[in-house]
Amino acid sequence: MRALESYLSGTWKSGTGTPATLVNPATEAPLATVAPATDLAAAVSFGRDRGGPALRALSFRQRGALLAAVAKLLHGHREALLDLSQHSGGNTRGDAKFDLDGGLGVLAAYAELAETLPADPWLLEGDAAAIVRTSKIRAQHLLVPRHGLAVHINAFNFPAWGMLGKAAVSLLAGMPVLSKPATSTSALAHRIIEIIAESKLLPDGALQLLMGPAGDLLDHLGPQDVIAFTGGADTAAKLRGHPGVLRNGVRLNVEADSLNAVVLGPDLAEGSQLWDLALRDAVIELTQKTGQKCTATRRILVPHERLADFRDALAERLGELASKTGDPLSKAVKMGPLSTAQQLTDARKGLASLQQHARIVRGDPERRDFVDVPAGKGFFLEPILLEANAGTLTDPAASFHQIEVFGPVATLLPYDGSITEAARAIALGGGSLVSTVYSDDREFSAKAVAEIGPSLGRLVLNDEKSAAGAFPPGCVFPQANHGGPGRAGGGAELGGRLGLELYMQRIAVQGGASQLARLLGGKPAA
């Protein structure tokens, strides 16, 4: 069985110590091993001292051209990468595309953004401001690339999108990357880095790969470094409290748990195109990637009088998916397994918690037979829909406001149709990545921005007119902010140019008006 190596300090390095075994989550067949890497201090220095200056010697446009070249390169390997994604990650073909094409999309979007950026080594923010009315001294805000290493700690669910998306933003900003994929699904991330490394497209030290555990990596980070973490709240808390991170003032961006909600407006009528969109989106968000998306819908607010209709229609569609859950390599299968045995254990445990305040209206958490899967094998969970018990909607302790079951699971929450009650319930989730409103009531939607907005990083507004062209809310686009307050980690990634801020330092440059104009210019890109 192949031992997957780390790509550190410009070379492939074998790990040492006890290896972990990667398995196909549909069949539990072993695929490869990964052993802990050493010499992480050297890798941090290599990125910081070799990759950093090499990237900063290029303009934004030149770095953007590298992103475009990497996207093109990987596109040439797309079919093989999709195959690997299916074999190693429990992904249907559609799930595999969602992950890989998502990653290629971020590379392309940031390559495109680069063409709009200036030739200067910094990005101006707004105009120079007078600091005292009668004075010629001005303050001009700008962003410069940080002189450190960007450490990307990614989640198991998106080995391609997570890694490439974070890398695209960081590299365009001018920061070298050390990427640490989640071990369980790291075979795909490993192959992607192998392809990029072989191509020699990127400068030495611009993109390193750490397979396996993080070891003592964090001990070597300093005030110019950035950690961008995606994963669970417990790990996030450990990162935040890490003595070196605290002592050295490492910048840390967290994207953690999220109890994303959707709200069916009081005006939503059965049979409308918007009703169908709400249903379609709910099915996709429960079952795409087997519900293992940080942006997947977990809470569905439905006006009391629409509850029965929506519940029955959704349960029926989820039933169809349940009958097509199994080995994603099978043609008949529409939904694959969870990624690991631990995920399945955690999901079942979470479902038990949810049932303290809700009842299952469709699905069997204990089902053991799935399409084209040897009996008892694989980490499968069929789609489960719950409905909140009466009187629990605005109970802060209700488990559906507290527990994220990271699988094909969501809870219907009947509500009174008012934005006040919807906002109150959504806020009890403690901060989410995304919420979605289905309504043609403009006042309802406008109030949603002000009342639900503070709990979110993104708000999707769907009305009848835009329903035909709308995207499912769990789609993360490089042009839109990705992150959320509180439980969601308090971070911000992507969002076009805004996303570059994570890897840059904002400074106010203060000086004479003409001096600043001359030095900082805002010269047009060559």
Next chain:
Amino acid sequence: MRALESYLSGTWKSGTGTPATLVNPATEAPLATVAPATDLAAAVSFGRDRGGPALRALSFRQRGALLAAVAKLLHGHREALLDLSQHSGGNTRGDAKFDLDGGLGVLAAYAELAETLPADPWLLEGDAAAIVRTSKIRAQHLLVPRHGLAVHINAFNFPAWGMLGKAAVSLLAGMPVLSKPATSTSALAHRIIEIIAESKLLPDGALQLLMGPAGDLLDHLGPQDVIAFTGGADTAAKLRGHPGVLRNGVRLNVEADSLNAVVLGPDLAEGSQLWDLALRDAVIELTQKTGQKCTATRRILVPHERLADFRDALAERLGELASKTGDPLSKAVKMGPLSTAQQLTDARKGLASLQQHARIVRGDPERRDFVDVPAGKGFFLEPILLEANAGTLTDPAASFHQIEVFGPVATLLPYDGSITEAARAIALGGGSLVSTVYSDDREFSAKAVAEIGPSLGRLVLNDEKSAAGAFPPGCVFPQANHGGPGRAGGGAELGGRLGLELYMQRIAVQGGASQLARLLGGKPAA
């Protein structure tokens, strides 16, 4: 002796338990007592549930008008407040004005900014972006006020500026404030809140005052709340690691230690106006507020060949100040005491550390007699200038890169006149609030932006032309970013409109192009 009460939940509340005694730091005469407050959970709710909705019911402009009214109100009490500042804070008249007028200036600047803000309850950021080329779906970024409480934990050195500056930004953004001044100098903050509370200008719950220790305040904060902290790195680490802050995802902004540096360019000639400016600034930054400013200069980089001239000129001027150090109520005095006995102890300890890698070239840390002060009384330290030992400039362990002595103390660092060496030395400080360059060499200044910039929150560029109108680098202007990476806390405050971001939530609103234009009022994207 008066017991100073907290202003919480709409009323003045006596503390309970052992009180602390506030003293005049020049004479050690007791002034007032402060005892710990209780019922902080109720105060948090009062701010969040009463102050928040009341503020959000107003437009940005209306909130700006409140700031202007508060500034006008306090201006009417200016002389009495300056007197109190002198008696309670060890401030010269100039220091007292710097603090109070600074605070009034932030109120005025944010009141002025408010007049440029829209009538909507949110702030648009940029234009709506297409998320897929062929689609009409757009993403529009905007900022909405957070639905929580802003807890402001301020430092002892600026009881007026720190409190009013943070409050101005928060209130304009739409977030209610609970302000906790540092106990030792809280008499001034207390009087200011007394004046504001009596006036009834602000809605109930918009501005509360917690005197004394923070108690269990942090336990009651949640994902919509914000902590803005200014103070030492040790306290900052405690806040960051606080279980409730971690668990509940409270947003935390830190402004902590800072080893601010200035750089005399290789071209700086003795006798030029720029040379004189560098000297004037150095004297001000060492001695204003007795060097107790987070933005005060701690490291002065001077080209080897200019060292003797600059050192001698600076030492001479500091000598004059040393002879005028004493009770700030005395007409002859130009520099007052440190704020507390602990500060004096810490400063002397820090000076011992600095002397591991530098030697004192002027000043006596043990001096005990000061102008118009009873022998042995008061927390005085005269201006101390050090010079780094040969070969220490780029030693990461050098104490002048590690230890901030919070008093009238700075170290001269001879360097080779290259921006590379200057940037390397400055970066060893691990992140600072501000650096300053004195040079007419445009290439040197431009390189400073890219090379020193990443270590900073603000960079002051002075050239001969702007020298006549330049401000000392330690002046913090509401229009310019205040904060810095790493050791400086990684925070960002002020900076005009950018400063509002701390108290608002950024969301991407995603929807049909015409729908967004109608709801949000932004220009439709092409």
